[in-house]
Amino acid sequence: MIAQAIGGKLDYAVMITYFVAVLGFGLCFGRYTKSTKDFFFGGQRFAWWLIAFSCIATVVGSYSFIKYSAAGFTYGVSSTQTYFNDWFWVPLLVLVWIPIIYYRRIQSIPEYMEARFDKPTRVAATVIILIYIVGYIGINLITLGKTLHTLLGWNIMTGAAVTAVAVALYVYIGGQTAIIMTDLAQGIILLIAGMGLFAAGIYHFGGFGDFWALLPQSHKYAFSDFAGPPEFSFVGIYVQDALANTGALMLMHQGFIMRFLSLKSVHDSRRMVVAWILILTPLAAVATSCGGWIAKALVNSGELETSPGDSFVKAANFLFAPGIFGFILAALTAALMSTADSLINAVSAVFVNDIWKPYFKRDADDKHYLLVARITSLAAAALGLALVPIFMKDTIYGAHGMFTAAVTPPVLVAIFLGITWRRYTPVAAFVTIVGGAVLVAASFIWPDALIGPLDFGMGPGSHKFMRALFGLLASGALGVFVSFVTKPKPAEQIKGLVAGTQLDAMRQFKGAEPNRRPGSKAKVIVHIDPALTEGVAIVCRGTLDAMAAEPGDLLYAAHASWYYGGLRSVHVKAGPLAADPEDSIIRMHPADAETARFSQNQRVVLEKIM
């Protein structure tokens, strides 16, 4: 990395302004958090586009710009291949996993494990997931600390502490709503910064053709070679990233689970994944990698000297004026904060749902759990910060990496088989998780014997990647074998928890037969009526007909201005038909209007959820 801090005073000013703005932005959404549902899931009210932007901000981590630019500098366009393998998980995510967790009101992965399997599996999952997430908070903080140390000359601990305090503060006050709103801003910033660098590079070279001509031919392929080099082979990256990591991100990442549950409806998850994976992810791929491509072209034109690790920062520093470079540094910080905030909130959710509620205080009121959740988010940030000096010792950092590699494939396989295969048994799930982790751990002791046969002849240099393949195959084999010799749960007990029973989950969610007839949205005006029951709204026949809805259906009313993205909205149940003939009125209880921040005569858009 660069030995000397390269940021100037103007860059400092931009960075500090950015920190203050993000903090203020996050804090101002604190007023929307009044319950644990708000704190963990933002009240389940957000539009698809908000969640898509926040997901991309979370996916792009603190080290993405540096790491992918380094790969782009060394290997070219194939540095983006990890971003283009997410789409294949979409049907499973949208048609199976999200309907199950949303309609069954599952709040955490361990909770799903108990509902689908049994308590021992939940305990195993809780321990594994907590170590996994808290470790990741520490890794994110140390990464940013190191980056700020390199760029601005700050002490590593100072950079990590400043970031941890800022993130913890807005998570503590605003919960998921603050995370989603700040991630929206941060997602936009990091895309603008990355794409801005790409555009500046193309402009500098005089057009795309001239830039393209400066890259070696080996840099122009979508994928790296199938089985080489060991540290960047296609097959190694594919099994580790496309299968293990992307699967884990979609199915077992508590932060993403909570983000999916923040959507206003399961149906919105379809638009969300299209926007996130098909539109924003390719942009993020270019944004994070282009620093390396531009730097390579600059080196080949004799204008720059750099190493792969410095390529992003050096290319940005070469092309941008002071101040704008500070904006680029802010984007790096944005990438960290938008990943760390989700992890902190995720720790809080797992602790409250899977430890505090079942083992310490079972039947307390929601205010109590909200307080515990808030305190836990501060504790999670503090714990992550405490890990920074520990992770500076490579052995501990490496140990967490090994732990992650050991537990990701088994937990992923357990969820995958759990949602797709009714015959998969509770004993098999436990054996998959614990036995699979033990087998992967054994692969660190005997790599040649266990991973060697699967490394496509690439040798020990590829084992870091190919271990994922061993883990998936070993865990899968264990799960399938044990399932055939043990007894599955009765079909009645896994309704709504496995593929083929999503409609049962919908019925449980609504408490009645779901109405799936296609309808349109209706524009109505709010009348607040204290005589009504909370959670029930009255609309006339004409409005219900437009939405193809019936009394008893679940409705969603949102502020007529789209840019609120569901921030001002509420779910209600359609009550008995209105006596008056006015088509464009919705009558609702003051508490529902207060939840949505609707005033009397507010214009809203009403739609049927189910």
Next chain:
Amino acid sequence: MSRIWPIICQFGIGGVLCAIGIICGLRGRYFDMKLPRDRRFLAVVILGFIVLLALAAIFTFLAPYWPQGATP
């Protein structure tokens, strides 16, 4: 072939994963081909698959051979 195997692997295994998701959706009729919005979503999944395959093909068979120095 070392550049073609990745395409076969990514879109072959990827296709199987997509198929598993779609079949799991169709089972129990949660994903119902009688509903227009479900048919639309299936079309989007297939379209996304084709777009990604086209991108991979372009950056394997065409882009590396674009004329040096000329804007394609």
